[in-house]
Amino acid sequence: MSGKYSGLQARIKEINPLAEYIPCAGRSLNLVGVASVKCCLEAVKFFDVLQKLYAFAALSTNRWEVIVRGVTSADGQRLLTLKTLSTTRWHCHAESVRALSINYKRYYDLLGNLADDETENAETRNMAQSLADKLATLEFAFMCELWERILKKFHRTSLLLQSPDLDLKAACALFKTLQDFMENLRDKFEDVESCARNKMYDVA
Secondary structure, three states: OOOOOOOOOHHHHHOOOOOOOOOOHHHHHHHHHHHHHHOHHHHHHHHHHHHHHHHHHHOOOHHHHHHHHHOOOOOOOOOOOOOOOOOOOOHHHHHHHHHHOOHHHEEEHHHHHHHHHHHOHHHHHHHHHHHHHHOOOOHHHHHHHHHHHHHHHHHHHHHHHHHOOOHHHHHHHHHHHHHHHEEEEEEEEHHHHHHHHHHHHHHO
């Protein structure tokens, strides 16, 4: 579509040389999100564990049912659940991190119960314990809290950028708002750490 030699961009310019190509704002934001994860080792580790947690639950019907029941409220309403991560659907990162952040203790307890369940095979119990140990670290809880805030803002911005009525000026304003949010987040380390420690108290 965007190829400047044989893509749609080039073909339109053949008809009208004054036409200006503007890349999809939502797609551009998605690429920024992907790059922001890949450039940080701790972020790569965090999302790797998150993907392993999803795979651990999803690869077994029994485990998935246990997880779903564990994140279902007393009135029968299912709370947010994990999703497989995708570089083309960045909102999956946002929804998975949100699900883990809200249900942090629930997931920790579910993993602990599976690790202690002698009816499960050794491989399942070992993986459950390994994932529970990850959730029990302050570093992981901190990354969960930090990325939940980042991705929540990213996701909202992405949805607004997909509006068919959006013009270039409004898109630039959305990017500027997101940039300001990220810069201000740098000064909130203590707040993020405090929330992460509260998660640790819950699983202690």
